[in-house]
Amino acid sequence: MRLLVTGVTGFIGRRLLRRLAEERPRWTVYGIGRDPARLARCAAILPGLRAMRCDLETQELELDDPVDVVVHLASWVALPREDSAGWERLLHTNTRGTIRVWRWIQHAATRPSAVIHASSVSAYGEPRVQPAAEDDATEPSSFYGLSKLGAELYGNYFSSALGVPTVNLRIGYVYGPEDDSGKVIYKWAAAARTGAPITIGSSPHVFRDYVFVDDVTRVLVELAAAPTLPAAALNVSPGRGITLLQLARTLQRLGSDRAPLHVQPTPGDHFAGCVIQSRARFDALFPGFRFTELEDGLRRLWE
Amino acid sequence: MSGEPVVVLGGSGRLGRRFRAVLAGDRWRRVINVDPREPAAFPDDLEGFALVVLAAKITLEAGGEGLTAVEDLLATNAFAPVHFAAAHAGRVTRLVFASSLEIYGDAPDAAPLREEAPARPTTAYGISKLLGEHATRLYCRDHGIPWVALRYGSLYGAEDDLANALVGFLALAVRGAPIELHGDGSGTRSYLHLDDAAGALLAALTHSESEVFNAAHPRPVTLRELADTAVAVAGRGHVIYTHPEARTAHRALDAGKLRLLPYAPAIDVAEGMRRRLTLLRERGLA
Numbered sequence: 001m002r003l004l005v006t007g008v009t010g011f012i013g014r015r016l017l018r019r020l021a022e023e024r025p026r027w028t029v030y031g032i033g034r035d036p037a038r039l040a041r042c043a044a045i046l047p048g049l050r051a052m053r054c055d056l057e058t059q060e061l062e063l064d065d066p067v068d069v070v071v072h073l074a075s076w077v078a079l080p081r082e083d084s085a086g087w088e089r090l091l092h093t094n095t096r097g098t099i100r101v102w103r104w105i106q107h108a109a110t111r112p113s114a115v116i117h118a119s120s121v122s123a124y125g126e127p128r129v130q131p132a133a134e135d136d137a138t139e140p141s142s143f144y145g146l147s148k149l150g151a152e153l154y155g156n157y158f159s160s161a162l163g164v165p166t167v168n169l170r171i172g173y174v175y176g177p178e179d180d181s182g183k184v185i186y187k188w189a190a191a192a193r194t195g196a197p198i199t200i201g202s203s204p205h206v207f208r209d210y211v212f213v214d215d216v217t218r219v220l221v222e223l224a225a226a227p228t229l230p231a232a233a234l235n236v237s238p239g240r241g242i243t244l245l246q247l248a249r250t251l252q253r254l255g256s257d258r259a260p261l262h263v264q265p266t267p268g269d270h271f272a273g274c275v276i277q278s279r280a281r282f283d284a285l286f287p288g289f290r291f292t293e294l295e296d297g298l299r300r301l302w303e
Numbered sequence: 304m305s306g307e308p309v310v311v312l313g314g315s316g317r318l319g320r321r322f323r324a325v326l327a328g329d330r331w332r333r334v335i336n337v338d339p340r341e342p343a344a345f346p347d348d349l350e351g352f353a354l355v356v357l358a359a360k361i362t363l364e365a366g367g368e369g370l371t372a373v374e375d376l377l378a379t380n381a382f383a384p385v386h387f388a389a390a391h392a393g394r395v396t397r398l399v400f401a402s403s404l405e406i407y408g409d410a411p412d413a414a415p416l417r418e419e420a421p422a423r424p425t426t427a428y429g430i431s432k433l434l435g436e437h438a439t440r441l442y443c444r445d446h447g448i449p450w451v452a453l454r455y456g457s458l459y460g461a462e463d464d465l466a467n468a469l470v471g472f473l474a475l476a477v478r479g480a481p482i483e484l485h486g487d488g489s490g491t492r493s494y495l496h497l498d499d500a501a502g503a504l505l506a507a508l509t510h511s512e513s514e515v516f517n518a519a520h521p522r523p524v525t526l527r528e529l530a531d532t533a534v535a536v537a538g539r540g541h542v543i544y545t546h547p548e549a550r551t552a553h554r555a556l557d558a559g560k561l562r563l564l565p566y567a568p569a570i571d572v573a574e575g576m577r578r579r580l581t582l583l584r585e586r587g588l589a
Binding site for chain 2: 084087088091095096099106135136137138139140141142143146149150153154156157158160161
């Protein structure tokens, strides 16, 4: 197996390399990332990694070697408060960048047999019906979600034009060790451990369908090894809505209740991006798959 | 009606020319046409203006040519509206985005598509328009700007119409050539004459809610009706049915909501074909 991983230096990418090092030592892995220093760290995780520098926001992908499967993780992730100002970077990196990956496939001497694209639950926006199923309407409520939807649509378009199968994984709200994205969950986890206050700065009833990062990498590896890809989109999350209050209380408890909990909702706060994903298609494809329980996943943030 | 200036992004095409002709009747309203590829040529003295985004129609799906236009369509239809609005932040008072029925992709059955139907575009053009619509909605939400998106059915009514079934059938009938229908001709389509398309744009400039409208004649037509109408309008030609096994594709819009814009299209396909034929004869093209 020759695997190409874009965005290999990101959160999911690094965890994927750990799994590959452990479970698939014979695979040849090409890794693409923006930052040379981070690429060097990736080579330390997976010693045989063939690391290449490429910024998909502005650069075409260049690789002469044939690959069997592409795992397309490269993505710009903006925190909600940066979403509107970052629209251009989001669309250029995530949507336009995905087109660059497909242009490379189009002109490759030997095309890969599958493209696995890490899309996002954000593609749904505010679904009218919950849980949200893959064929439901998509109306993103952020430029991040829009950039992911755009990547899905162009992926499907090129897939059909070139005859290269693709699947868009609508990955839930990913968390886990080694994430440096600055999500609030990690601030709370640190606070819970040291006894500093945990402050919920929005409505405590806002909920997310959290998915542990190692569950995502397991799905990625199984799909890469599978003989065929499932239908165009696939939800990847436990299909449970965890409120911020539940999350904070769980962390509080795991930290032996040292940290006090404060709720200070911002005025005008709204329930953006509260989506629970349907598991029907996922369960049919991966019968018996057990998603990591929230408490177990949160405990591993302190590893 | 007097009003604030209107900036038309990509107003040199068929719809843009028709729309500017409608606006020219209003001497109090200044109209500026901007080429999305050269937005720098924009006059800098406008205080506030309504932005109407028409941008590019490049549909080259046949023969896979659409594949080459992906990046251009993305830039002109999806990025340009927000790019332009952001470059003139604080001066755009409302935004009207011309979208397309192609954002829906093929309909599952003959039922005309309502605005709530899932958008599953299958062409590079349809994808770029859908992304432009969403980008417009999100940008306007974040900046408190009222917006309207019009999802146009197939437009026609100019001498340089793009190829579609209505235009093609009429051309065949005028020549006395047979119109060949694959299958039983029961596939549905939605059309809108450019005069009505321009009228709907004008109505959208004063609409109070921010929302999406299907913009087509309220009555979709089957390909069979379209062919029969072309023969009747031309006074010659005939229809033949071939390839009975051909799959029937439906692309009809439910345009009932358009009356809330409010706009009521006045030109049905028979009247529209008559006007098109008159136009072509005036220009010596038929």
